[in-house]
Amino acid sequence: MALVVQKYGGSSVADAEAIKRVAKRIVETKRHGHNVVVVVSAMGDTTDDLLDLAAQVTAHAPEREMDMLLSAGERISMSLLAMAVNELGETALSFTGQQAGVHTDDHFGKAAIVSMMPERIARSINEGNVAIVAGFQGVNKRDDITTLGRGGSDTTAVALAASLRADVCEIYTDVDGLFTADPRIVPTARRIRTIDFESTLEMAAHGAKILHLRAVEFARRYRVPLHVRSSFSEKDGTWISNTTANPALQGIVPESALTHYCQEETVEGPVISGIAHDRSQDKLTLVGVPDKPGSAAHIFEIIAEAGANIDMIVQNVSTVQKGATDLTITMPHVDAKATLVALEAAQNEIGYAKIAHTGNVGKLSLIGAGMRTNPGVSAKLFGALSAAGINIDMISTSEIRLSVLVSLDQLDDAVRAVHTAFGLDSSEVEAVVYGGTGR
Amino acid sequence: MALVVQKYGGSSVADAEAIKRVAKRIVETKRHGHNVVVVVSAMGDTTDDLLDLAAQVTAHAPEREMDMLLSAGERISMSLLAMAVNELGETALSFTGQQAGVHTDDHFGKAAIVSMMPERIARSINEGNVAIVAGFQGVNKRDDITTLGRGGSDTTAVALAASLRADVCEIYTDVDGLFTADPRIVPTARRIRTIDFESTLEMAAHGAKILHLRAVEFARRYRVPLHVRSSFSEKDGTWISNTTANPALQGIVPESALTHYCQEETVEGPVISGIAHDRSQDKLTLVGVPDKPGSAAHIFEIIAEAGANIDMIVQNVSTVQKGATDLTITMPHVDAKATLVALEAAQNEIGYAKIAHTGNVGKLSLIGAGMRTNPGVSAKLFGALSAAGINIDMISTSEIRLSVLVSLDQLDDAVRAVHTAFGLDSSEVEAVVYGGTGR
Numbered sequence A, B: 001m002a003l004v005v006q007k008y009g010g011s012s013v014a015d016a017e018a019i020k021r022v023a024k025r026i027v028e029t030k031r032h033g034h035n036v037v038v039v040v041s042a043m044g045d046t047t048d049d050l051l052d053l054a055a056q057v058t059a060h061a062p063e064r065e066m067d068m069l070l071s072a073g074e075r076i077s078m079s080l081l082a083m084a085v086n087e088l089g090e091t092a093l094s095f096t097g098q099q100a101g102v103h104t105d106d107h108f109g110k111a112a113i114v115s116m117m118p119e120r121i122a123r124s125i126n127e128g129n130v131a132i133v134a135g136f137q138g139v140n141k142r143d144d145i146t147t148l149g150r151g152g153s154d155t156t157a158v159a160l161a162a163s164l165r166a167d168v169c170e171i172y173t174d175v176d177g178l179f180t181a182d183p184r185i186v187p188t189a190r191r192i193r194t195i196d197f198e199s200t201l202e203m204a205a206h207g208a209k210i211l212h213l214r215a216v217e218f219a220r221r222y223r224v225p226l227h228v229r230s231s232f233s234e235k236d237g238t239w240i241s242n243t244t245a246n247p248a249l250q251g252i253v254p255e256s257a258l259t260h261y262c263q264e265e266t267v268e269g270p271v272i273s274g275i276a277h278d279r280s281q282d283k284l285t286l287v288g289v290p291d292k293p294g295s296a297a298h299i300f301e302i303i304a305e306a307g308a309n310i311d312m313i314v315q316n317v318s319t320v321q322k323g324a325t326d327l328t329i330t331m332p333h334v335d336a337k338a339t340l341v342a343l344e345a346a347q348n349e350i351g352y353a354k355i356a357h358t359g360n361v362g363k364l365s366l367i368g369a370g371m372r373t374n375p376g377v378s379a380k381l382f383g384a385l386s387a388a389g390i391n392i393d394m395i396s397t398s399e400i401r402l403s404v405l406v407s408l409d410q411l412d413d414a415v416r417a418v419h420t421a422f423g424l425d426s427s428e429v430e431a432v433v434y435g436g437t438g439r
Helices: A016-031 A046-057 A063-070 A072-087 A119-126 A152-163 A197-205 A213-221 A255-266 A295-305 A333-345 A376-387 A408-421 B016-031 B046-057 B063-070 B072-087 B119-126 B152-163 B197-205 B213-222 B255-266 B295-305 B333-345 B376-387 B408-421
Strands: A003-008 A035-040 A092-095 A102-104 A113-116 A130-134 A137-139 A145-147 A168-173 A226-230 A238-240 A271-290 A313-317 A324-332 A354-369 A394-398 A401-406 B003-008 B035-040 B092-095 B102-104 B113-116 B130-134 B137-139 B145-147 B168-173 B226-230 B238-240 B271-290 B313-317 B324-332 B354-369 B394-398 B401-406
Touching: A003 A016, A003 A152, A016 A035, A016 A072, A016 A130, A016 B046, A035 A072, A035 A119, A035 A152, A046 A063, A046 A072, A046 B016, A046 B072, A063 A072, A063 A145, A063 B072, A063 B092, A072 A092, A072 A130, A072 B046, A072 B063, A072 B072, A092 A119, A092 B063, A102 A152, A113 A152, A119 A130, A130 A152, A137 A152, A152 A168, A152 A213, A197 A213, A197 A271, A197 A354, A271 A295, A271 A333, A271 A408, A295 A324, A295 A333, A313 A394, A324 A333, A333 A354, A354 A376, A354 A408, A376 A401, A376 A408, A401 A408, B003 B016, B003 B152, B016 B035, B016 B072, B016 B130, B035 B072, B035 B119, B035 B152, B046 B063, B046 B072, B063 B072, B063 B145, B072 B092, B072 B130, B092 B119, B113 B152, B119 B130, B130 B152, B137 B152, B152 B168, B152 B213, B197 B213, B197 B271, B197 B354, B271 B295, B271 B333, B271 B408, B295 B324, B295 B333, B313 B394, B324 B333, B333 B354, B354 B376, B354 B408, B376 B401, B376 B408, B401 B408
Parallel strands: A003 A035, A003 A168, A035 A130, A092 A130, A102 A137, A168 A226, B003 B035, B003 B168, B035 B130, B092 B130, B102 B137, B168 B226
Antiparallel strands: A102 A113, A137 A145, A226 A238, A271 A324, A271 A354, A313 A324, A354 A401, A394 A401, B102 B113, B137 B145, B226 B238, B271 B324, B271 B354, B313 B324, B354 B401, B394 B401
16 A cells, blocks of 8 residues: 555646546555545646636736636636545545645745645545646745646656655646657657656756746755656556666556656666757857956846846857857747847947847757766767758757757757667657646 | 725626726725725625525435535625735735624524634734625634525624624615615605614515614614615715614715604604515415414414415415304415425314415515504505505515515506505606616
């Protein structure tokens, strides 16, 4: 008997039929002898509908009221889901973020969890109930309702799993797990059966949209094994964990996955997990930055003040000005405008010659453990891109990632070429994308 | 400066436009120098939509989950309303039933308020905010969400007004106040400008649908002056109070209403407030009940066990059986079937000859203070009905009410005839019914 936390996103509970299907799965897990805690997002379009209503009323909604409004969404989905589970003969009780003990800071709209006190949830499952908890929401120390922002429901699920010492946190979504590349671009992409937290973090940070970075970081810190899978099929998904198999997971994890996982742990050499891609970055290049101490520091101060999250940085000897350097950075498209304005205002101060802004650029990231110690990996990557006639604009690396910037219109070709070159293609199409994303 | 509690029903906040209109009224009241606490119901169709979703999931929704589901409705309306008030430049904060300190018993779906602890609301208005509170909902001592059932939002408003010692509780609805009769039946019905609690209770109990009995009882017990008015017009509505004018109300109550009220208080003789009617009652007649001690008590025990709320009772010497009586009772249509079954099962025990059941019957109630001591009132009533060719089936009276049962198809004519006979007709049509009812 294990304690299983299951998280269902908005597309998994989009309507009454979907809710009944989810209820069936919950009841099956319960009847396999496990304790079940469920975290649920708002139904399909609820959040958009509520945002739309707010926009009709005001263009400047106070954040506290916006959180109060949005938190209604999970009340609806969680109580309906509890009803559906009861209809199938198991007792289910639904709990708000507050009732589940999700205590957050005061940042409405993007609150961070400061403590978890899930005593009511623990008591409820010990009494034999299925506990259904609102994702995405908590309460601050003034008893005001807060929401956790993007990836909030995943974060709720992982935080609950960590604080309840659950054996696994299952993240149900509308795809069958993590894939070696986006199946919409690479139809032969393979499902990743097992992957470590660090590689998952790199995948999430560099464009894979299945899991939110924040939830993965939380799971890594508290060592919560994640199982990402589809709520539309019975298939096993992707297991994310750094430990070898947990005995409590016998019966939850299919035998094949356990074996596979242990094997992979012992393989020498680089283990390529997959390829992430990202179309949401912009590129800014400062040409002719004086090559003197403090120049770079000053520039990054200005960028930080503009609130931009820098992704890649490359500095080179300037092609246009002697004794100067060219500095290229990438950042999310949404941050680029404000950064550009701030840097232009400081042109005299910094003393650069000119600034160039390229709208959305394409970034391909190859992710896998042991990459740094295997020079063959980068050679193979560059070779594949060159053979496909794709020019590399910029390169950045980490221990377990190798990212290149290419032109946006060549990005899909680049992903496919690299996927094939690293032998990631499956002999059959196994990915099914079911459409829709929750929060 | 006064403390004003305003309650807006579902039809007053049916969409974004309606919400903005309500916000404007709130801001106007605030800018007249008053403190404002607002109680709001769920938007127009929200409750029906949620019930519909639940019905798609299960036919046996647990009551706790149903309350969790329905309580989402007010979160949406109250946060949107707070946004709309903020948009107009006043600070508004929305509060759930729990945050407003509405503590109830454990009866999900029809919880009773056990205590009010509105400290947060008091603090918030003292800080200069408009406080917007979810109607219809509270929290039990286990921190589970409860709903107050029919008339719940009115009850929340009156309970808040009582506990905050508000100067007036304004009940906004879709008609201009209480009328001397239902304006859909009597187009010349006049708006009642002032009325006492007892007469209002009789109006509500005997078919007038504007106010819920429960809220009026609460207001009467805690002496909260009510002002029932339309959210669609600026007109003064109906003032309900037993006290003479409260000095704090100067500036809220128009001068004319204060004067009018004080005059009416001193008038001698019967003050006919209006005519209520009811189509929802059934009639049961037990023919030939043995005229012996304990017979009636036994019958009423059986009816009580069947869960029926008896309205009228008439006992006569039996027309068919010597030494026996005929007993006629009326009760809500929804209770009649179960009562009939219970009484039929006990026929031998009770020893009555036969039982007759008449489906919905029409009841007309004339309501006004000082009626009992004015024999002319009943003579005028019976005369008017007789002149209109309407047969009276049954009569019951209280200190301030005189009810008659007539056949359903003659009820409208009866209401019009009595309305005219008592000089209640207005020279002009002043009632506008805007349609829709909240909860």
